[in-house]
Amino acid sequence: MSLMRRRDLLQRSASALLVASVAQTGRPAHADTPSHSGAELSKLTVQRTEDALLLSYDIRIDLTRDVEQALNKGVAVVFIAEAELVKARWYWTDQSRSTATRRWRLAFQPLTRRWRLSFDGLNRYYASLPSALDALRRTDRWRIADALPAGEDADHYVDFSFKLDTDELPRPMQIGLGGQADWKLAVQRRVSVVPSR
Secondary structure, three states, X not given: OOHHHHHHHHHHHHHHHXXXXXXXXXXXXXXXXXXXXXXXXXXXXXXXXXXXXXXXXEEEEOOOHHHHHXXXXXXXXXXXXXXXXXXXXXXXXXXXXXXXXEEEEEEEEOOOOEEEEEEOXXXXXXXXXXXXXXXXXXXXXXXXXEOOOOOOOXXXXXXXXXXXXXXXXXXXXXXXXXXXXHHOOEEEEEEEOOOOO
């Protein structure tokens, strides 16, 4: 069987599986789910130490029914946290000084009935979805940049974002997700870096 034929078969079977899951209810799965961002930032702080800038955050995550159904069917979901240190400049566009990224992959293991959360190549297993989400929703003292040199620390801020990355979903699921608010779980915030005294 040629490679092109194999790829075509895989795409058709994945599309058929997606259509079958939607056809079970007779209507698109997003028809009567509330549309909200699903994420709310309750804490975001930047702390300065002698050798680094540390970021701490706490996010409340409410997954929509569509996302939970996909997870329960074995679809892995990726969450990304990103922090960018930026220097504000009045005479030119703001200058990016550094960027730090964290990435989690959450998947349900049907055989063991457990949730696997992968982070930096390490896997942890949880008995329930809320406990797995609790592990990724807060971070304390995340090193996002080296310490700023004395005298250069004024006018800096951190742009923080946390989102569900739909680009990591299987290709057939990405079709038509552009206009669906149920899959747009994201939060963004800017926090100033307090200059040292």
